[in-house]
Amino acid sequence: MEVVASNVTLDAEHPILRLQRNALIAGVAGLALTAVGFFVTPDQFFRSYLLGFMYWFGIALGSMAILMIHHIAGGAWGAVIRRMLESSIGTIPVLAVLFIPVALGTHHLYEWTHADVVAKDAVLQAKQAYLNVPFFLVRAVLYFVVWFAVASLLRRWSLEQDRELDPRGIVRMELMSRGGLVLYGITVTFAVVDWVMSLEPHWFSTVFGLLLMAGQGLAAFAFCVAVSTVLSRRESVARFFGPAQYHDLGNFMLAFTMIWAYLSFSQLLIIWSGNLPEETAWYFTRSQGGWKVIGYSLIFLHFAVPFAVLLQRKIKRTGSKLALVALWLLFMRFVDLYWLVAPSLHPTSALPHWLDFTAVIGIGGVWLWFFVGRLAQNPVLALNDPSLPEVEA
Amino acid sequence: MSSRPASSRPPIYGLMAEFSDPNELIAAIRQARAGGYRRMDAYTPYPIEEVAHELGIHGNHLPKLVLAGGVIGMCAGYALQYWTSVIEYPINVGGRPLNSIISFMPITFETTVLTAAIFAVFGMLALNGLPMPYHPVFNVPRFALASRDRFFLCIEATDPMFDRELTRRFLERLVPRSVAEVEH
Numbered sequence A: 001m002e003v004v005a006s007n008v009t010l011d012a013e014h015p016i017l018r019l020q021r022n023a024l025i026a027g028v029a030g031l032a033l034t035a036v037g038f039f040v041t042p043d044q045f046f047r048s049y050l051l052g053f054m055y056w057f058g059i060a061l062g063s064m065a066i067l068m069i070h071h072i073a074g075g076a077w078g079a080v081i082r083r084m085l086e087s088s089i090g091t092i093p094v095l096a097v098l099f100i101p102v103a104l105g106t107h108h109l110y111e112w113t114h115a116d117v118v119a120k121d122a123v124l125q126a127k128q129a130y131l132n133v134p135f136f137l138v139r140a141v142l143y144f145v146v147w148f149a150v151a152s153l154l155r156r157w158s159l160e161q162d163r164e165l166d167p168r169g170i171v172r173m174e175l176m177s178r179g180g181l182v183l184y185g186i187t188v189t190f191a192v193v194d195w196v197m198s199l200e201p202h203w204f205s206t207v208f209g210l211l212l213m214a215g216q217g218l219a220a221f222a223f224c225v226a227v228s229t230v231l232s233r234r235e236s237v238a239r240f241f242g243p244a245q246y247h248d249l250g251n252f253m254l255a256f257t258m259i260w261a262y263l264s265f266s267q268l269l270i271i272w273s274g275n276l277p278e279e280t281a282w283y284f285t286r287s288q289g290g291w292k293v294i295g296y297s298l299i300f301l302h303f304a305v306p307f308a309v310l311l312q313r314k315i316k317r318t319g320s321k322l323a324l325v326a327l328w329l330l331f332m333r334f335v336d337l338y339w340l341v342a343p344s345l346h347p348t349s350a351l352p353h354w355l356d357f358t359a360v361i362g363i364g365g366v367w368l369w370f371f372v373g374r375l376a377q378n379p380v381l382a383l384n385d386p387s388l389p390e391v392e393a
Numbered sequence B: 001m002s003s004r005p006a007s008s009r010p011p012i013y014g015l016m017a018e019f020s021d022p023n024e025l026i027a028a029i030r031q032a033r034a035g036g037y038r039r040m041d042a043y044t045p046y047p048i049e050e051v052a053h054e055l056g057i058h059g060n061h062l063p064k065l066v067l068a069g070g071v072i073g074m075c076a077g078y079a080l081q082y083w084t085s086v087i088e089y090p091i092n093v094g095g096r097p098l099n100s101i102i103s104f105m106p107i108t109f110e111t112t113v114l115t116a117a118i119f120a121v122f123g124m125l126a127l128n129g130l131p132m133p134y135h136p137v138f139n140v141p142r143f144a145l146a147s148r149d150r151f152f153l154c155i156e157a158t159d160p161m162f163d164r165e166l167t168r169r170f171l172e173r174l175v176p177r178s179v180a181e182v183e184h
Helices: A015-040 A042-073 A076-089 A092-104 A115-119 A122-129 A133-163 A167-195 A208-231 A243-274 A277-285 A289-310 A319-345 A354-377 A388-392 B022-034 B049-054 B062-088 B101-128 B141-147 B164-173
Strands: B012-019 B040-043 B151-156 B178-183
Touching: A015 A042, A015 A208, A015 A354, A042 A076, A042 A092, A042 A133, A042 A167, A042 A208, A042 A319, A042 A354, A076 A133, A076 A208, A076 A243, A076 A354, A092 A133, A092 A354, A115 A122, A133 A167, A167 A208, A208 A243, A208 A319, A243 A277, A243 A289, A243 A319, A243 B101, A289 A319, A319 A354, B012 B022, B012 B141, B012 B164, B022 B040, B022 B049, B022 B151, B062 B101, B141 B151, B151 B164, B164 B178
Parallel strands: none
Antiparallel strands: B012 B151, B012 B178, B040 B151
C-alpha cells in the first residue's frame, strides 16, 4: 500500500495560536464574570451555564459523529477536517469537568428535584424512578465514560496511522465507528433528555434527541469550515482546502440545515396535530411574546436564509464566503438552543440575561484553548488517510 | 481534394479537429477564441469543467426554470388545500382553524418538489434540444472516438470568421491528430 504523507504542522506564529491566546483570555474573563453571577443570582447562573455548556458540548459531540461517518464512508471532505474533528473530541475530558457545575446545580435547574413539587404531582412521582438526582448523576458519568472511550480510541488509532499505514488499522477504525455511531445515538438522546428535555419534566418529544443531533452535526461542520479558513492563512495548509473541499463542506451544512428544519417541523406538526395538553404546553410558552419572535426568526434565519445562500455554488466554493455562512450558522445554533432551553426557565421574558453571554463566552474560550492545543500537537492533516490522495490530485 | 474551387463545393456544417489529450483541447479552444472564433463546440468522453469554462459557457437558465416550477407547485399545492378545506368543504376538525398552515405544509412541500422536478427534467430537454435524432458531427467517422479516448473541437460554419480554407489551416496549426470537414 502506498504511504501518503503530507506532514504539515503549525508554525509558532500561526494566526490560530494568536486566536488560542485570545480565547483563553476571553474564557477566563467570561468565567470570572459568570462566577460573579453565581453570587448575585444563582438561579440565573445555572441556567446560563447550562445553555453555554450545551452549545460547546454540541460542537464536540457533533464532531464525534462526523468523524465516525468519515471513517465508514470515506471522502476527501473528511480527510481534510479529520484532525479538527479529532481535536474537538479530544476535549471530552474538559467537557466532563465543565459539566460539574450543572451536576451541582440540579436543584436550581430541574423542577423534578424539588420534593415538595413532586409530592403534589402524580406525573412527576411516576417519573421519579428515572428522574432522580443520584440516577441522573450516574447516567451523566456513564455518558462521559462512553464518549471518552470512543473518542480516545479513535484519536489514538489515528495517531498510530500517522506513523505507519496499516490496512488493519483502517478496518479497526471503521468497525469502532459503526458501533460508536450506535452508542452516540443512544447516549446523546438520553443525555439531551436528561439535561434539556427534563427542564420541562411533563413534556416529551421522541424526536428531541435527533433534533439536537442534527444541530450538533450542523454546528460541527460550521465550526470546521471556520477553523479551516483560519488554518488556510498558511499556504502549506491552504493547498489542501480547494474549492472542491469547501463545496463538499458547504453541501453538508446545507444538508444539516435541512435535516434540522425537517426534524423541527416534524415535531411541531405532530404535536400540533395531536393537540394534547401535556405536549402543546411546550409550544404554547414558545409562541408567546418575544419567544414567538425568536421562533419565527428561527424559521427564516436558521433555515430559509442559510438554505437559499447555501444553494449558491459560488458561495460554497469560496472559503471566505462560506466561513461567513458558517459563523452565521454557529450564531443561529446559539439562538436555537436559547429558544429550546431558556423558555423553560423564564417563560415570560424572552430577553437574554447578561450571564447568558458571559457563560457561553467563558466556556467557549476555555474550550477553544484546549481545542487549538490538541490541534497544534499533531500534524494538521491526518497522515495516511486513504482519502487524502483525492485531495492532492 | 481542393481541386475544385471552394465556392462550388456543397456547404458544410463545420471543421472538426481531433486531439488525444484534454489539455491540448483546452489549449486549442483558448487559441480559437483568441483568434476570434465564437461558434464552436467541444466533445469529450467525460465532463471537463475547464472546457465549458474556456468555451465561455457560463451557466444556463435551468435553475431559474426549476425555481419557477417550485414556486408554481408551492402555490398550487397550497391553493388546492385552501380551496378544499376552507372554501368548498369547510369541516371543523377538533376546533383547529380551517386554514391550518402547519398541516398544509407536507402536501405543499410535496407539490413544490414534484413541480420543480418536472420543470427540471423537461426544462433540461427543452434547453439542450434532446432527444436529437440527427446531428452532423456524427458524419465524421472518427467522431465515434469522442465517447472513448479522443477530444474534439468543432468550429461551426455559421461563425462569421469561418472560412473553409483559412479555418482548416488555423486548426492544423494547433497540431491535432486530424482535421475533418463535417458535412451536413
